[in-house]
Amino acid sequence: MKITDTNEKLKQIKCVGLVIKPNDTELADHYTRIKEVLLKYDVELIVEPKSAKLLGCESVSFEDMCKRSDFLIALGGDGTLISLCRKSFEYEKPILGVYAGNLGFLTDIKFSEIENFIDKIFNEEYRIDTRMMLEVSLHVEGKVQKIVAFNDIVFSRPKLSGMATIEAYIDKELINSYYGDGLIVSTPTGSTAYNVSAGGPVVYPLTKALILTPVCPHSLTQRPLVLPVNFEVEFKSGDSDTVIIVDGQDTYNMGDFDYVSIKIADNGAKLIHREDKNYFKVLKDKLHWGLK
Numbered sequence: 001m002k003i004t005d006t007n008e009k010l011k012q013i014k015c016v017g018l019v020i021k022p023n024d025t026e027l028a029d030h031y032t033r034i035k036e037v038l039l040k041y042d043v044e045l046i047v048e049p050k051s052a053k054l055l056g057c058e059s060v061s062f063e064d065m066c067k068r069s070d071f072l073i074a075l076g077g078d079g080t081l082i083s084l085c086r087k088s089f090e091y092e093k094p095i096l097g098v099y100a101g102n103l104g105f106l107t108d109i110k111f112s113e114i115e116n117f118i119d120k121i122f123n124e125e126y127r128i129d130t131r132m133m134l135e136v137s138l139h140v141e142g143k144v145q146k147i148v149a150f151n152d153i154v155f156s157r158p159k160l161s162g163m164a165t166i167e168a169y170i171d172k173e174l175i176n177s178y179y180g181d182g183l184i185v186s187t188p189t190g191s192t193a194y195n196v197s198a199g200g201p202v203v204y205p206l207t208k209a210l211i212l213t214p215v216c217p218h219s220l221t222q223r224p225l226v227l228p229v230n231f232e233v234e235f236k237s238g239d240s241d242t243v244i245i246v247d248g249q250d251t252y253n254m255g256d257f258d259y260v261s262i263k264i265a266d267n268g269a270k271l272i273h274r275e276d277k278n279y280f281k282v283l284k285d286k287l288h289w290g291l292k
Contacts, residue, residue, distance in 0.1 A: 008128045015044045017069035020051045021076025066091035078104035082150045085269040094270040135265040151190030156182040158241040165238035180217040200224045232263035
């Protein structure tokens, strides 16, 4: 079964950057172990300030860490990995997700496997998958603020008693008006997040597509829409209080902008995985597919 679309490998490994889950003091021992494993290969481990403060070790700035590192490690869970993908986006560095708790959709290396997997990295027994990300442009009075999202952008009603009204345009032509609890604009990777809970399609993460899924629409005729990657969609809201939520981590108010446009970013997030990671097995494990 073909489960990847690239043969990319790291060109060199001399320095690795580390970011850990915020406020998790139990990860200090994990840091020490990762550092020891990398030292076997004469590889330097550097840590950004917030993580270093929690670990009680020396730090470098986040910018320097990204510039100097050959790849980055996100230690924690899917949320930590998503945050690092967004913050390090412009540096285009591969990221290894290591989970300290339960297996997620993105992090497939548990801490107890880190020594063995680093050995595999140096033996080139791994793969790098490039996951699509969203480029979001917030337009106001001719100025544009750009942000990126890994999983999804959610347009949501501001309060339980209200309703969100969201208009979607392609090439300045209205394609749909959404009335209801909101609208999810998702990447294929994000299709198994809020999107699937709202009745959207599960899309293989290496598929090239943009997914629009209404949340509890007022009309039963509203259905998820899958678009080609070269489309850019503009969104306006009839309610200035409509909230924009980025990957469940950052929030903006629609009323602060004239309109919002979303397209697939020119670059994606590079994730380091075990060579035999099988997305369908993850689906079966997490969504209980195939069980009677």
